[in-house]
Amino acid sequence: SAVISQKPSRDICQRGTSLTIQCQVDSQVTMMFWYRQQPGQSLTLIATANQGSEATYESGFVIDKFPISRPNLTFSTLTVSNMSPEDSSIYLCSVEDYDRVYGYTFGSGTRLTVV
Amino acid sequence: SQQGEEDPQALSIQEGENATMNCSYKTSINNLQWYRQNSGRGLVHLILIRSNEREKHSGRLRVTLDTSKKSSSLLITASRAADTASYFCATDAIAGGTSYGKLTFGQGTILTVHP
Numbered sequence: 001s002a003v004i005s006q007k008p009s010r011d012i013c014q015r016g017t018s019l020t021i022q023c024q025v026d027s028q029v030t031m032m033f034w035y036r037q038q039p040g041q042s043l044t045l046i047a048t049a050n051q052g053s054e055a056t057y058e059s060g061f062v063i064d065k066f067p068i069s070r071p072n073l074t075f076s077t078l079t080v081s082n083m084s085p086e087d088s089s090i091y092l093c094s095v096e097d098y099d100r101v102y103g104y105t106f107g108s109g110t111r112l113t114v115v
Numbered sequence: 116s117q118q119g120e121e122d123p124q125a126l127s128i129q130e131g132e133n134a135t136m137n138c139s140y141k142t143s144i145n146n147l148q149w150y151r152q153n154s155g156r157g158l159v160h161l162i163l164i165r166s167n168e169r170e171k172h173s174g175r176l177r178v179t180l181d182t183s184k185k186s187s188s189l190l191i192t193a194s195r196a197a198d199t200a201s202y203f204c205a206t207d208a209i210a211g212g213t214s215y216g217k218l219t220f221g222q223g224t225i226l227t228v229h230p
Contacts, residue, residue, distance in 0.1 A: 006157070033217055037155075042203060043220045090155055094218075103148045104218060108157035 001097050002027050006107030013083055013114050020079045021110045023093035028073035030096075033104070034066070037090040046091075049076050083114045121204060121221040129229050134191040136224040138204030139184075145207045147180055148218070149189050152201045161189075161202075196230045 003026045013019050023032065031050055035043040046066055047055040055068040069077045080087050093107045121138045128134055140147070146165045150158040164171045164180045164187065171178045177190040191198055205218040 001160075042222050043158075043205075043218075045217055045219070048217055092157060094158075103150075103160040103163045105160065106150075106158040109155070111155065 002029060002095050002105045004093060004095065004105055004107040006093055006110060008110055009108060010111040011113070013112065015084050015114055017083055018079055018081045019083065019112060020077050021091055021093075022077050023075070023107050025074045025095055030073070032070065032076045033094040033096075034068065034076075034078045035092045035094060037092065037109075039088065043092065046078070080112065083112075085114045088112055088114045121202075121224050123224060124222065125225045125227070127227045127229065128194055130194060130196055132194055132228075134194050134198070134226055134228070136189045136202055136204075136226070138187045138189070138221050140187075140204075140206045140219075140221070141185065142206070142208050144182075147178075147187050148205045148207065149176075149178060149187075150203045150205060152203065152223075154200075158203070191226075194226075194228045196228050199226060199228050201225050 005024045007022050011019055031048055033048055034046040036046050037043045045058050046061045047057045047068055049055045049068045049070040051070045051073050057063060065081055067079045089112060091110045091112060094104045096104050126134055144166050146163050148163045149161040151161055152158050162171060162173045162176055162178050164178050166182055169180055175192045180187045187204055201223045203223045204221040207218055
């Protein structure tokens with residue numbers, strides 16, 4: 001299955017600033033997924049990123065707040081813009097196993113604290 | 116919105132005992148998956164069960180799926196302290212006959228195994 005390198009692993013940011021999270025996959029994948037996990041909560045899908053097209057956002061998430069880039073089949077970034085303390089969460093990227101035999105592979109997560 | 120509900124929310128057992136976690140979901144699915152998360156880090160895929168399967172084993176893990184009741188259970192036998200983690204079920208849903216290709220997570224069960 002794929003291996004994902006996600007950076008940074010954690011960050012503490014000032015409110016009003018932006019943070020870009022990167023995910024690098026060791027193989028080419030069609031779709032990449034970005035999730036948010038708020039403190040003590042489960043994971044919620046933010047958006048699906050396909051190479052060469054605009055990301056598809058889930059209800060409650062907008063491009064201006066969470067712009068996503070997908071320049072090629074092995075890389076994607078998620079930016080958390082104009083941050084507030086409510087954005088403090090773990091952000092995870094994910095890719096699908098090529099034939100779904102093994103489910104999905106997740107990055108190690110980015111723990112974001114906004115102060 | 117979250118598809119799944121899991122119970123119990125928290126489970127505390129002694130090493131060597133079995134741990135059972137349950138998951139319910141709402142829509143038709145392609146498959147249901149179980150993941151483990153240690154201390155708010157990335158998710159590790161444990162096991163996937165397809166909608167036409169009723170039971171699946173992997174090492175000390177046993178998963179059942181009842182599509183008529185839209186429920187699943189995860190059994191960990193002979194638990195170890197290293198099994199202490201949060202466990203999430205996730206469904207890979209069907210939309211109009213085509214899989215979404217994304218996951219909807221349950222709320223999770225926090226398992227603590229005491230040595």
